[in-house]
Amino acid sequence: MTDVSIQVTDLTLRFPVYGVDAKSLKKNLARVTVGGRLGASQTGATEVTALSHLNLNLRAGDRLGLIGHNGSGKTTLLRTLSGAYEPDEGQIEVRGRIAALLDLSLGLDPSATGVDNIRLRGRIAGMSSREIEEKMDEIAEFSGLGPFLAMPMKTYSAGMQARLAFAVATAVEADVLLMDEWISVGDADFQKLAHRRLLNLVERAGILVLSSHDAGLLRLYCNKVMRLDGGVASEVKDIRRLDELLAAA
Amino acid sequence: MESGQHMLRTGRRGTSFEFRMALNDLAASFHRRGLAWSLAWHDVVSRYRGSILGPFWITISMGLMVLGIGLLYGKLFGISVAEFMPHVAMGIVFFGLMSGTINEGCETFVHAASMLSQTALPMFTFVWRTVLRNLINLAHHAVIIVGVIVVFGLWREMSLLPAIGGLLLTVVNLAWISMLVAIASARFRDIPQFVMSVMQFAIFMTPVFWIADAFPDRHAFLTLNPFYHMLTTIRAPLLGQEADGLSYVILAIMAVLGWALTFSVFAITRRRIVHFL
Numbered sequence: 030m031t032d033v034s035i036q037v038t039d040l041t042l043r044f045p046v047y048g049v050d051a052k053s054l055k056k057n058l059a060r061v062t063v064g065g066r067l068g069a070s071q072t073g074a075t076e077v078t079a080l081s082h083l084n085l086n087l088r089a090g091d092r093l094g095l096i097g098h099n100g101s102g103k104t105t106l107l108r109t110l111s112g113a114y115e116p117d118e119g120q121i122e123v124r125g126r127i128a129a130l131l132d133l134s135l136g137l138d139p140s141a142t143g144v145d146n147i148r149l150r151g152r153i154a155g156m157s158s159r160e161i162e163e164k165m166d167e168i169a170e171f172s173g174l175g176p177f178l179a180m181p182m183k184t185y186s187a188g189m190q191a192r193l194a195f196a197v198a199t200a201v202e203a204d205v206l207l208m209d210e211w212i213s214v215g216d217a218d219f220q221k222l223a224h225r226r227l228l229n230l231v232e233r234a235g236i237l238v239l240s241s242h243d244a245g246l247l248r249l250y251c252n253k254v255m256r257l258d259g260g261v262a263s264e265v266k267d268i269r270r271l272d273e274l275l276a277a278a
Numbered sequence: 279m280e281s282g283q284h285m286l287r288t289g290r291r292g293t294s295f296e297f298r299m300a301l302n303d304l305a306a307s308f309h310r311r312g313l314a315w316s317l318a319w320h321d322v323v324s325r326y327r328g329s330i331l332g333p334f335w336i337t338i339s340m341g342l343m344v345l346g347i348g349l350l351y352g353k354l355f356g357i358s359v360a361e362f363m364p365h366v367a368m369g370i371v372f373f374g375l376m377s378g379t380i381n382e383g384c385e386t387f388v389h390a391a392s393m394l395s396q397t398a399l400p401m402f403t404f405v406w407r408t409v410l411r412n413l414i415n416l417a418h419h420a421v422i423i424v425g426v427i428v429v430f431g432l433w434r435e436m437s438l439l440p441a442i443g444g445l446l447l448t449v450v451n452l453a454w455i456s457m458l459v460a461i462a463s464a465r466f467r468d469i470p471q472f473v474m475s476v477m478q479f480a481i482f483m484t485p486v487f488w489i490a491d492a493f494p495d496r497h498a499f500l501t502l503n504p505f506y507h508m509l510t511t512i513r514a515p516l517l518g519q520e521a522d523g524l525s526y527v528i529l530a531i532m533a534v535l536g537w538a539l540t541f542s543v544f545a546i547t548r549r550r551i552v553h554f555l
Contacts, residue, residue: 118289
């Protein structure tokens with residue numbers, strides 16, 4: 030557990046934006062006849078720099094809160110930490126089992142039953158079939174859905190779907206937990222349960238990275254905070270200086 | 279290196295490095311082969327959820343087609359049903375595997391967009407998912423094959439081993455074609471339409487509904503058609519005939535060259551694919 034770490038060095042990530050037109054083959058073929066005249070834009074893609082020269086070092090016990098306006102790169106950073114994107118420059122090294130809880134509905138199939146969805150989501154999260162069967166009872170119980178687990182997920186209310194998704198997503202054993210703001214799901218009862226489960230998970234995990242707009246939430250879960258502005262990161266500061274960072278806008 | 283305990287992503291470039299990362303992806307997909315299987319199985323189950331016969335509906339519609347075409351064309355061409363029916367049955371079933379794997383390949387990455395953009399799952403996993411899904415479907419349609427083998431007494435003269443060899447070669451080839459169109463379709467949205475047209479054209483150019491006897495051996499129409507080689511290496515041995523050795527050779531060469539091409543394309547585009555989606 031002690032060698033859990035996140036090491037990000039000089040990370041730059043650019044998104045090539047392929048316009049709807051640029052996806053058509055005709056445009057690309059047509060360009061061939063024009064030859065090299067288009068110069069720099071020959072790749073056909075405009076690039077948006079989503080993260081720029083970002084450095085970050087986290088060790089076991091660090092709970093980092095990410096703040097910043099919409100589009101400042103918080104989710105992109107989380108996704109990059111999960112391993113989905115390849116950096117254009119720099120490097121990311123993560124030691125420990127990663128659990129990215131970015132999208133609750135990831136890999137869930139509305140027409141499948143609750144139990145099937147637990148299995149499917151568990152497999153995607155990297156659990157073996159046996160691990161899932163071992164945890165099935167615990168997940169089922171926590172979701173509180175009882176007999177509904179045998180019914181297709183599309184028959185659930187939004188709150189019930191969230192309960193199921195939350196129960197599966199948080200069943201993973203993780204050293205590094207990446208979360209996008211989605212903490213509050215379900216009714217008041219469930220929120221209390223969810224809160225306790227999250228705290229438990231966060232305590233077991235070595236590192237937490239949480240993106241949120243909710244200052245109260247950040248104070249509750251995090252001990253460090255970083256602000257992103259247009260893909261440029263501030264220094265990592267102690268959570269007690271959150272107001273300072275928030276005001277820096 | 280990609281053990282689930284340690285993840286490294288770098289902006290480092292260079293051809294050899296890109297190839298090594300592509301190999302890592304391939305290795306990781308084998309390491310987690312159970313996932314590809316689970317996803318493929320789930321696809322089949324969820325597509326036919328609520329229906330009693332499930333994938334056998336396709337089997338039934340294929341069976342009807344086999345029956346209709348077998349009887350009608352047999353009459354039109356003046357070929358005996360015993361000769362023509364097994365030929366058409368195997369043609370339709372195995373061509374279904376080919377067109378299914380290739381057509382659905384177009385959606386391999388496009389459908390997996392949300393998973394690819396927020397997890398570190400290997401990209402090859404989704405290629406295997408498409409291939410496995412089509413093999414599961416084939417296993418259902420095998421009922422038809424077994425049917426004609428029993429009804430027309432083909433088991434007396436068929437040779438199973440060369441047919442299995444042909445099937446293996448075919449699947450290895452289908453896999454690279456499927457992956458290549460998956461990458462191309464992610465980038466260019468015209469590709470799926472194009473692929474569909476080609477496969478539609480191919481079904482008529484390949485001796486699925488007709489018998490190749492009308493051509494002299496190794497006619498260019500047949501030799502240049504990769505689907506002919508795939509089909510004949512599986513079908514001929516099952517019909518108690520012998521497939522031309524040349525077909526096996528061509529398939530083997532195609533597999534090697536095709537995978538070299540596809541793997542190179544993958545190595546070069548790998549870091550971009552997620553942005554295409």
